Amino acid sequence: MSLELLDQFHDPDLCKSVLKRLEAALTGPLRFMEVCGTHTVAIFRSGLRSILPKEIIHLSGPGCPVCVTHESEVNAFLDLAENPKVIIATFGDLMRVPGSKSRTLKAAQADGARVEVVYSPPDALKIAAANPDATVVFLGVGFETTAPGVAASLKMAKAQGITNYRVLSFHKIVPPALDALLSDPDTDIDAFIMPGHVSAIIGLAPYLPVASKYGKSAAIAGFEPLDILQALLFLAECKRDGRAEVVNLYRRVVRDEGNAKARAIMAEVFTPADALWRGIGNIPGSGLEINDAYAAYDAKREFGITITECPPLPGCKCGDVLKGKMAPNLCPLFGKACTPAKPVGPCMVSTEGSCAAYFKYQVD
Amino acid sequence: MSDKVLLDYGSGGKASQRFIGELFLKNFDNPELRRLNDGAVLSVGARIAVSTDTFTVDPIFFPGGDIGALSVHGTVNDVAMMGAQPKYLTCGFILEEGLPISDLTQIVESMGAAAREAGVWIVTGDTKVVQKGAADKIFINTTGIGEVIIDPAPAGDLARPGDDILISGTLGDHGLAILSTRQGLSFETPVKSDCASLNHIIVELLQTVPDVHVLRDPTRGGLATTLNEIAIASGVTCELIEDVIPVRPEVKGGCSLLGLDPLYLANEGKFICILPEAQADAALKLMHANPLAVDAKRIGTVIANEKPGQPGRVLLKTGLGGKRLLGMLEGEQLPRIC
Numbered sequence: 001m002s003l004e005l006l007d008q009f010h011d012p013d014l015c016k017s018v019l020k021r022l023e024a025a026l027t028g029p030l031r032f033m034e035v036c037g038t039h040t041v042a043i044f045r046s047g048l049r050s051i052l053p054k055e056i057i058h059l060s061g062p063g064c065p066v067c068v069t070h071e072s073e074v075n076a077f078l079d080l081a082e083n084p085k086v087i088i089a090t091f092g093d094l095m096r097v098p099g100s101k102s103r104t105l106k107a108a109q110a111d112g113a114r115v116e117v118v119y120s121p122p123d124a125l126k127i128a129a130a131n132p133d134a135t136v137v138f139l140g141v142g143f144e145t146t147a148p149g150v151a152a153s154l155k156m157a158k159a160q161g162i163t164n165y166r167v168l169s170f171h172k173i174v175p176p177a178l179d180a181l182l183s184d185p186d187t188d189i190d191a192f193i194m195p196g197h198v199s200a201i202i203g204l205a206p207y208l209p210v211a212s213k214y215g216k217s218a219a220i221a222g223f224e225p226l227d228i229l230q231a232l233l234f235l236a237e238c239k240r241d242g243r244a245e246v247v248n249l250y251r252r253v254v255r256d257e258g259n260a261k262a263r264a265i266m267a268e269v270f271t272p273a274d275a276l277w278r279g280i281g282n283i284p285g286s287g288l289e290i291n292d293a294y295a296a297y298d299a300k301r302e303f304g305i306t307i308t309e310c311p312p313l314p315g316c317k318c319g320d321v322l323k324g325k326m327a328p329n330l331c332p333l334f335g336k337a338c339t340p341a342k343p344v345g346p347c348m349v350s351t352e353g354s355c356a357a358y359f360k361y362q363v364d
Numbered sequence: 365m366s367d368k369v370l371l372d373y374g375s376g377g378k379a380s381q382r383f384i385g386e387l388f389l390k391n392f393d394n395p396e397l398r399r400l401n402d403g404a405v406l407s408v409g410a411r412i413a414v415s416t417d418t419f420t421v422d423p424i425f426f427p428g429g430d431i432g433a434l435s436v437h438g439t440v441n442d443v444a445m446m447g448a449q450p451k452y453l454t455c456g457f458i459l460e461e462g463l464p465i466s467d468l469t470q471i472v473e474s475m476g477a478a479a480r481e482a483g484v485w486i487v488t489g490d491t492k493v494v495q496k497g498a499a500d501k502i503f504i505n506t507t508g509i510g511e512v513i514i515d516p517a518p519a520g521d522l523a524r525p526g527d528d529i530l531i532s533g534t535l536g537d538h539g540l541a542i543l544s545t546r547q548g549l550s551f552e553t554p555v556k557s558d559c560a561s562l563n564h565i566i567v568e569l570l571q572t573v574p575d576v577h578v579l580r581d582p583t584r585g586g587l588a589t590t591l592n593e594i595a596i597a598s599g600v601t602c603e604l605i606e607d608v609i610p611v612r613p614e615v616k617g618g619c620s621l622l623g624l625d626p627l628y629l630a631n632e633g634k635f636i637c638i639l640p641e642a643q644a645d646a647a648l649k650l651m652h653a654n655p656l657a658v659d660a661k662r663i664g665t666v667i668a669n670e671k672p673g674q675p676g677r678v679l680l681k682t683g684l685g686g687k688r689l690l691g692m693l694e695g696e697q698l699p700r701i702c
Contacts, residue, residue, distance in 0.1 A: 015684050047606075047686020096695070106695075119547060119622070225684055340694040351623070361688040363679060 009224030010046065018229040023053050025236040031057040031188060032235055033324050035174065036195030037064030037352025038223055044361035046225045056232065059324030060354030062177055062277060063195055065142040066093045067322060067346045067353045070276035072310045073170045074099035074346075077139055080168065080303060081105060081113040087131060089124035090139040091146075092117045096349045100310065102342075121153035121167075128157070128165040137299045140169040140288075145197040147171045147288055148262035151269035154290070154297050168299035169290050172275050174198050175206040176286035181323060182214040189324055191235035192218040193228065196250050201266075203258025204248050211244040222250045269294050276309055278346060279319020318345035321354055328358040335359060369463040374493030384491065387469060391476035392486040396452075404487035406452055409511040413448035415439055416507040424471065424501055426545045428538070428557030429632075431504060432471035436478035437561045437632055438583070439508040444563040445579045445635065447517030447570060448510030453479060455489040456505040461496045471502065482561035484508070510563075514570045522577040523598035527666040528644040530637040532565075532657040533558065534610045535587050539629025540618050549622075553614040560633035565654045569637070573647045578638035585693065586628040588678065590636060592692045595676030602678045604664035604690065628693055638666060 008014070034040055040060045043049050049058060062068045078099045081088045088105065095106045095117065109115040114134065118124050121138055128136035140150045150167055157165040174195065181187055194207055199220040210218045217238035221231035231249050238245055248254055266288070275287025290298040299305065312319065315333050320326035328334055328347065338344040340356055347353035365386060372379040389397060396404045419435040429437075436453065443450040455475070459468065479486050537558040544555060562581065570576060578598075582590040587609070595602045611626045619626045633656060637647055644662055651657035669676065678690040 010683055012683055012685065044688060045682075047680070047682030047684050047688050050686040050688065051684060360691050363687055363689055 009222065009226040011226065015225050015229055018226065018233055019051065022229060022233045022236055025233060025240050026053055026055045027240045029055050029057055030232070030236050030239055031059060031190045032193060032232065033059040033061040033189045034193040035061040035063040035178065036193075036198065037067070037350065038197070039193055039195065039221070039228065040064070040354050040357050041352055042223045042225070043228060044357045048225050048228060049361075050363065052232075059189060060321070060357070061181065061192075061324055062280065062322040063174075064347070064350050064352040064354070065146070065172070066097055066350035067318065068172060068277045068280070069094075069097065069141050069170055069346065070278045070307070070309070071099060071313065072276060072307045075310065076305050076307060077168060078103050078105065078108060080137060080299070080305070081108045081115060083303070085134055087114040087116060087127060087134045087136045088139060089116050089118050089127055089136055091141070093350050093352075094139055094141060096343070097346050098343055098349065100313075121150045122156065125153050125156055125162060125165055128162050132164060135164050135166055135302070137166045137168050140167045140171050143172055143174055143195070143198050144201040144266070147270065148201065148265050151265045154269050154294050155265070157297060158294070166297055166299040166302055167290060168305070169270065169288055170275070171270065171288035172277065172286055173272070173288065175202070176283050177277060177280070178207070178210060180280065180283045180286070182210065182216070184323065186325060187323055189216065190239055191216055193231050193235075194218050194220040196220065196222050196253060199248070199250065199254045199258070201259050201262045203254070204246060204256045207246045211246045215244045217244050218246045220248045220250045220254050222253065276307060279312065279322045281309065313344055316345040318347045318355075321347050328355040329362070331355070365465055367465050369459045369461060369465065369468060369493055371461050371493050371495065374459070374491055380491070387472050388489060388491070391472045392479065392489075394485040394487065396485060396487040404452070404454075406487065406509070408451060408509060411512040411515060413443050413446035413510040413512050413517070414507065415442035415446065416505065417442060418503060418505040420500070420503050421542065422500060423542070423545050424467065426557055427541050427554055429559040430471055430474050431502060432473070432475035433478045434559050434632060435504040435506045436475050436482060436484070437559045439506040440482045440484060440561040440563050441581045441632075441635070443508040443510035444566040445518070445581055446510065446512070447514040447579070448512045449567050450482060450484050450508045450510040450563050452509045453484050453486045454507045455486055457489070457491040458499050458503040459491060459493045460499045460501050461493055463501050468502065478561060482563055513567060518576045518579040520578060520580060520594045521597040523594050523600050523602070523638045523666045524577060525600060525666055525668040526641060527577055527638045528641045528662050529591070529602060529604065529664040529666065530639070530644060530647060530651070531587065531610065531661055531663050532562075532635045532637070532651055533633070533659040534612045534615065535582070535631060535634065536611060536615045536619060536626030536629035538632040539586065540615050540624070540626070542630070543622065543624070544618060549618075551614055551618050555612070555614055555618060558631055558633035560656055562633065562635055562656060565651070565656050566635065568654075569647060569650055572650055573639065573643050575643055576637060576639045576647070578636065580636045582631050582634060582636055584630050586626070586630060587636070588625070588627040588690045589692050591678045591690070592676075594636070594638065595678050597676070598666075599669065599676050601667050601669050601676060602664060603667055603681065604678065605681050607683045608661050609663050610659045610661050627690065641665070
């Protein structure tokens with residue numbers, strides 16, 4: 001999409017007119033959750049949060065892939081980084097995520113671990129081709145957005161006969177997490193803004209139970225202020241009219257049926273499995289493991305990695321924050337023991353974490 | 365000379381002498397350097413400003429410049445920001461054995477050209493050659509000496525409520541040019557580094573417009589980090605208006621693709637000028653007449669902190685009319701997962 005066209009989506013006048021309609025549609029408090037870290041950041045960065053009507057209560061859900069990566073998983077890749085025969089290839093977000101005893105990839109790198117930041121899985125494949133003496137392990141962290149690209153890199157490795165490339169898959173999928181969140185009696189959420197990029201892959205159908213089973217509304221939205229305002233307007237109108245609906249408001253990117261080709265590549269390489277989510281625990285069927293056909297590329301099998309749940313970091317309320325039960329600044333550690341300089345939990349370290357966004361952007 | 369840098373070139377023997385004569389003296393030639401003494405004896409005005417910087421940029425060649433030009437511009441600019449006219453540079457080279465002489469020649473030539481353009485002499489220097497792998501191609505240190513022309517000089521702790529904040533041009537060009545070259549990315553409209561010596565425009569500004577409170581070049585950490593440093597040092601709040609902060613569309617686009625914020629990217633040919641509101645128009649007029657600052661803009665104002673004793677900070681008024689913090693980054697910006 002051209003930048004000029006994108007500009008219209010933060011046109012102040014258009015946004016103000018939608019904001020007015022939103023104010024008129026509100027009949028009481030509207031507690032909404034966005035299930036995507038990119039939305040979290042967009043809401044803060046655009047200044048939208050500071051101009052939303054007071055009745056709108058903004059909660060950030062488990063939608064930052066770094067934030068939901070479990071401590072046990074972080075420890076597993078930090079252990080792997082100590083192997084001198086291994087080059088870890090990773091997206092940059094994971095470099096500063098603390099495992100137990102405040103270990104990080106950044107610190108491991110300074111201690112001599114071979115860690116390369118890459119922009120995409122094919123870059124990791126190039127590193128593998130250039131370093132035949134080492135095993136390159138790509139850290140597969142992310143949702144349905146990143147999983148197809150990682151799957152494609154495994155197919156490429158197979159096709160090109162690259163034998164020293166592995167993936168450590170900690171991928172997670174969104175719909176089972178939504179189900180877990182909504183079936184938790186403690187959560188108090190009126191409506192959802194659904195992730196734009198994930199939805200481009202999975203489409204509308206996986207969200208339908210949000211309305212049919214749980215009676216809440218949900219809107220798939222883009223990341224510009226106007227996208228988010230329009231989604232909030234729709235959600236406020238649903239609440240006012242007493243209806244529960246799931247709608248796709250991001251048609252310039254998301255097709256209702258999603259991207260069948262990307263899903264097929266994922267299905268070719270991965271198989272659903274249980275997964276641990278930080279602060280939430282085990283969610284059945286919410287992870288993606290490498291299947292038997294690609295067993296030779298599976299870092300977990302090669303290095304005998306099993307994930308067992310370790311206790312959460314003491315005092316860290318990331319779990320409550322991720323479930324929308326606690327605002328970041330109400331966590332006793334926020335801004336004191338836990339800051340971007342010394343993050344206790346991943347919500348503070350990831351650029352898309354709700355605590356980091358709160359710390360970075362919130363004026364008061 | 366061989367076509368690659370050899371350890372011999374740093375030995376102090378005949379090979380070193382030839383190396384220095386054929387390469388450095390030829391490109392940096394001036395009466396003081398020509399004497400080839402252990403150091404230089406210089407005449408400077410009563411008060412001098414000194415600054416030093418070491419350049420390790422990777423890649424060593426990038427769109428819009430190279431490590432050599434950068435090593436002159438960077439130090440010249442730091443001296444100029446102290447309210448001084450840079451006069452002399454010293455330079456120290458750490459060269460990795462095996463560096464192609466053609467690369468080194470290109471770098472030294474562009475240092476020479478940059479020094480002539482800035483009107484500074486490179487008066488003394490040093491070269492060391494280290495074994496392959498002990499350094500990455502070439503590191504350059506330069507130290508600049510300048511004659512103070514305004515005393516007391518503008519300084520980071522002198523921003524006062526009521527001041528205007530000016531920026532001399534578009535932000536993020538250098539940082540994105542480096543990052544995209546490093547990653548092998550290319551954009552439809554190529555992004556070029558803005559690296560340039562700012563001493564002439566700075567001296568003109570200081571001699572024409574009185575009462576400049578703060579001058580800083582927003583290099584590493586970009587505009588956001590530099591303004592935070594100023595706000596903290598001065599104990600004030602800097603309030604910026606997002607819509608008027610100049611960023612090239614191609615830089616905006618590239619940053620949005622990579623998950624970066626141009627306000628945190630390095631610049632190598634821009635300066636922040638903070639001065640009383642009454643002087644702002646005169647400063648902008650002068651800047652607009654200079655090719656290095658045609659895109660200069662008034663991007664915000666300095667206000668008093670909301671609560672006394674509160675640390676200084678930077679606020680951003682967004683296009684939507686919202687307000688948010690523009691804080692300091694913890695470390696380098698990292699590419700994101702999605």
